[in-house]
Amino acid sequence: MIFEQIATGGCQSYLLGCDASHSAILIDPHLNQIDRYLGLAARDGLRIRYVLDTHTHADHFSAAKELGKQLDVPVVTSKLSPAPYASFKLEDGEILRVGNMRLKAMHTPGHTRDSMCILAEDRIFTGDTLLIGGTGRTDLPTGDPDQLYDSLFGRVLKQDPALLVYPAHDYKGRSHSTIGDEIAANPRLQKRDRAEFIAMMNQLNLDAPTHLTEALRTNMSGGKTVEQLLAEASAHVPFVSMAELAERVNRNDLGLILLDVREKDAFAEGHIPGARHLPRGQLELRVNSELPDPTQRILVACEFGRISTLAAATLRELGYTKAAALDGGIKAWRESGLPMTTL
Numbered sequence: 001m002i003f004e005q006i007a008t009g010g011c012q013s014y015l016l017g018c019d020a021s022h023s024a025i026l027i028d029p030h031l032n033q034i035d036r037y038l039g040l041a042a043r044d045g046l047r048i049r050y051v052l053d054t055h056t057h058a059d060h061f062s063a064a065k066e067l068g069k070q071l072d073v074p075v076v077t078s079k080l081s082p083a084p085y086a087s088f089k090l091e092d093g094e095i096l097r098v099g100n101m102r103l104k105a106m107h108t109p110g111h112t113r114d115s116m117c118i119l120a121e122d123r124i125f126t127g128d129t130l131l132i133g134g135t136g137r138t139d140l141p142t143g144d145p146d147q148l149y150d151s152l153f154g155r156v157l158k159q160d161p162a163l164l165v166y167p168a169h170d171y172k173g174r175s176h177s178t179i180g181d182e183i184a185a186n187p188r189l190q191k192r193d194r195a196e197f198i199a200m201m202n203q204l205n206l207d208a209p210t211h212l213t214e215a216l217r218t219n220m221s222g223g224k225t226v227e228q229l230l231a232e233a234s235a236h237v238p239f240v241s242m243a244e245l246a247e248r249v250n251r252n253d254l255g256l257i258l259l260d261v262r263e264k265d266a267f268a269e270g271h272i273p274g275a276r277h278l279p280r281g282q283l284e285l286r287v288n289s290e291l292p293d294p295t296q297r298i299l300v301a302c303e304f305g306r307i308s309t310l311a312a313a314t315l316r317e318l319g320y321t322k323a324a325a326l327d328g329g330i331k332a333w334r335e336s337g338l339p340m341t342t343l
Helices: 031-043 064-071 145-154 179-185 194-202 212-221 226-234 242-250 264-269 280-290 307-317 330-335
Strands: 002-008 011-017 023-027 047-052 075-078 088-090 095-098 101-107 116-120 123-127 164-167 239-241 257-260 298-301 323-327
Touching: 002 031, 011 031, 011 164, 023 031, 023 095, 031 047, 031 064, 047 064, 047 095, 064 075, 145 194, 164 179, 226 307, 239 242, 242 323, 242 330, 280 307, 298 307, 307 323
Parallel strands: 023 047, 047 075, 075 088, 123 164, 239 323, 257 298, 298 323
Antiparallel strands: 002 011, 011 023, 095 101, 101 116, 116 123
């Protein structure tokens, strides 16, 4: 087996390749690492044939949909996954063939309803069902401590003690463990009585993941993240530096339309000299009357430089082909001591 483990903070992804055919599968990919996965596959001479998520992630954004689309390969999940972009859903016990490798699906609900582990040769990819020195939490949507108890003590921990454990998360820099080591030393697995285990899981009182709502929305539906929208907009929008704009302001000759897309109160409290006001929420409805000449150069500004990027991309889609965004926001302009004016 050709094997790569890729860490993104505490998130763990795995690239498995067949020695003979160089066909590969990518397990639990992170949206921020797409180029890295493709680079590793190219370096190792692998062709990714499948992308697999062990469960619906609640703490980060899965790259499964995007990679499935880019590579034109199936997205593999449990049969219970809600993801509409998953075209290959595995039943418990079914085997996925990747070249000469055989990957067996083991349905292990508890952390989430759609959790599954993947058995592959001498190792098991446990998702968030079993972690190194811990287990997946059960207090997030579709989590169930009673089901997790059955998945762990009735299935996962009955595997060969020598089996290598590769989880979807580890926050202490550890790469893997074994079933035997986890049975012996994992604190949560010492609660072998069902009632005691369930009580322990219900009393963990863990903080919610930072991106819980957005991660569940995108991973369950296939919708885009805010960062994806910004990245797509940035790819089609040129930027103008604050230094260049400051020079134009200082010589009192902007030579373009400076469009401030913040709300009315923010604009009134302070804006860049010469700026015109058009709130982002009214842009599409007022653009024809406010910006009658689509050939003019337009520079869009906002407080932090994010909404202005989206607004400039919208203007370019509407035919304002010389629209650009300020590289940085009005907050950075103000903190740099550059000139401001008020109404």
